[in-house]
Amino acid sequence: MNLTIHGNHLEVSPALRAHIGSKLARIERHFDQVIDASVQLTVEKVQQRAEITLRVRGNNIHVEAAAEDMYAAIDSLVDKLDRQVIRHKNRVQDHHGESVKHPPADTV
Structure with a gap:
């Protein structure tokens, strides 16, 4: 995954980059097609x-x-993103399994 971080009126520190990277690792664990x-x-x-903005297939x-704190805003952002990615993953998955049209004769 390519990660681009921009700051408006803010210097993006290495600690901030590391925090964002570690939080986004959780997203990749749920959905690897980012x-x-x-x-x-x-x-x-x-x-x-x-x-x-996350580009997925x-x-x-x-x-x-x-939030009032940037780290709190990032944590809230990743929580929201996690829910959205899981929703997207569930939409994309094929939920059409084989239906049982005629049950086997040996079942009661």
Whole structure:
């Protein structure tokens, strides 16, 4: 997965990059068909915002989160993203199994 991190009014520190990378490893554990991720970190007066656009096969998933602390915003963002990725994975999976049209004769 290609990871791009941008900061608006914010210097992206190596600790912040490591925190984002470790959190996104959880997403790859659930869904391994991630093409790339673009993270946008923004500081506005009191509010810290984090946005991510995740490109997966067949779709783009965009999630936003805001908090007073950037690390809290990232944690909230990854929780939301995790739920969205699981929803996307369930939609993509083929749920059409073979139906039992005629049960075997030896069953009661």
